[in-house]
Amino acid sequence: MTSRPDRSTALAHLHAEIVRRNPAEHEFHQAAREVLDSLGPALAARSEYRDPGLVERLIEPERQIIFRVPWQDDQGCVHVNRGFRIEYNSALGPYKGGLRFHPSVNLGIIKFLGFEQVFKNALTGLGIGGGKGGSDFDPQGRSDAEVMRFCQSFMTELYRHIGEYTDVPAGDIGVGSREIGYLFGQYRRITNRWEGGVLTGKRAGWGGSLIRPEATGYGNVLFAEAMLHERGEDLEGQTAVVSGSGNVALYTIQKLIALGANPVTCSDSSGYVVDEKGIDLELLCQIKEVERGRVSTYAERRGSSARFVPGGRVWEVPADLALPSATQNELDEDAAATLIRNGVKAVSEGANMPTTPKAVQLLQQAGVAFGPGKAANAGGVAVSALEMTQNASRTTWKADQVENELARIMTDIHNTCAETAERYGSPGDYVTGANIAGFERVADAVLAQGVI
Template structure:
């Protein structure tokens, strides 16, 4: 049960934001951790901090008309939720997927506030996207959509205002088209306005790898805290997009054996360890299906249509596909099969009941706002390089990323200890992320 003041605030959030279950889920999960803060710091409620934090500073919804290859006019909907700028310019990705709606974007933006706070870098929280799906579209169609999208969005963003990046459905191709249109419309080469750019025009080494690397590094830190490691351990990774590919790569570098990958059609199991170069060829170059991996592994891997990748016995799980992909039953299966650590590579991939199972059973669980913060952290490093007209080496940037992820892990552990919940990374991440933002909001007055 929540503190009455928090419950009243939560009830009001639910009332004012109907039909947005993912947003409700994200807010409720944070509120459950803030109970301990409320007891020690009632001034946050007295100043309306928690109430204000739940209301985005700005919500932008716009029409995106474009013409497909057949000459037919298509219309999609664009979103940008500029959620909180207490710590710096709004920062968060753009997601192009048919599932995108305002509630999804608000959930992602709300999570982004705390994630960005945990990095220790001067960036606020925001998120955006469209219900446009680039899958199966030609380069020309994607270009025309991106140009139309940016024609509206450009008036709301800037390196000191709001800095979008990529997310699901928005990779280097899409960022290129978006930045090109921004440059055309503004007549300015403001490289720091978008991150995830190509290396030849303002991008940062390690940005592509950062989210997946960060999730694996966070898992490694959780294991070390328990006297364990990746060494020789079987690891399940869901998804086969950017986050999953580089979670697999860092898993291998840390000595683990990643044995799974998946997409919307099913999953593959490769007991010898995923052949990463083959998987990259299929998913990054050919944009093919995961079933093709098993076909081209010559019988060394098996493909399972549908089903749950979490049925595979592993010691470590890195859910890296999408929200609410790992439910209570999957969590119980993982626990029964001996899972030791779960680190969220995607945003909120575990349902609340799944998280409850992991916490109840004492599994090391790294929530997404901590475990997958590597992507946005490296985006902020890209902004630093753009601001100084500099370009860092891969090794230097990866060292910075590793230090940030280790720092987040330490912050979460120390905060959990401070509030009497040792080893509770969920509480540690929520409380540490919240306090930094709340203190800044207190300093600024009622705005």
């Protein structure tokens, strides 16, 4: 790997060490390099940050836990999956981050997600550290009983590593309120404690927060709106392309509609739907959340305004806004070039690292406002932290109180990123702003707490 000319020798050496010590973990290498490439101005301005040992402590996880997860399917066959929990950094608070159940999960992906989570959580200002976990288990097509048995087996190992003052997991891809319920039940059974703050993403009525399911999608749209406001525009009348059809995508679409924009796409692994009239959210939710079907079914039922494009990508559709809300590295250089040709104004990441480095560079060079995931999709973990606050005080906030807090937090994150980028000579560069602002908050806490 080559170094950028403006990267310090120490950081270049550190990145080489990351690659050497973490072989074949490509997503982790990518996430680490993206942050390291932003830090030069901060290291130049503050001498206390120049010790390579500081950055090395932020790169290396505090703890990496890997375990087997045996479980039995409905036919009595035993399967063995692999479970992970990366407790990355707790300088600002207990480890906080989701669990992902998906066949693609491996150590490198969980480390990249945990590393991103450290800076994302720092940007919220809510006193939470960063972590991530999951398994290569695939809940797709499994019965409720099979998912329950897997979750119980998973928690039988995980429970010894978590707690409301230690590590607080939540949901992610493949882990919704159903899975959180099974995990929480097993935790309660094993520990004989009602410790509501040990998991977030719980259902309302037994410790969950209102607006938590919506928070990541809502927050991403609010961040996109703030970027547009910086340019003297708003969301009213803007056409948007959204990738994915899971929780983040559904609530991204809902918030876009509420704020007057027109989302025209959704997708899954089979292809995408484009709806000239705008996505019918009620129909899409029925198919995805109730029937657990494919987006192709949406096109079949919607009528002549919608068509399904098998194997295609939503970035082919002309739009003012693009909100990647599916998975990592889904928006590549070719897709970015297509969006630019079609006049896109802003790209805001609802997923974690969905845009490749070359695509980010192209978008920024073209003057497109780009909201990185560690800032733009921080709404989910922000409301998770608010759920922890409600659990600690044994209260339940009304939906409008949670949503107002979410809006305030997303505005603060946007302003922090914009002001930090301006302070370090990169106005309008939200990537630099997010990376340095998150780094400063974590680094200051690490330095204050000594070499641990």
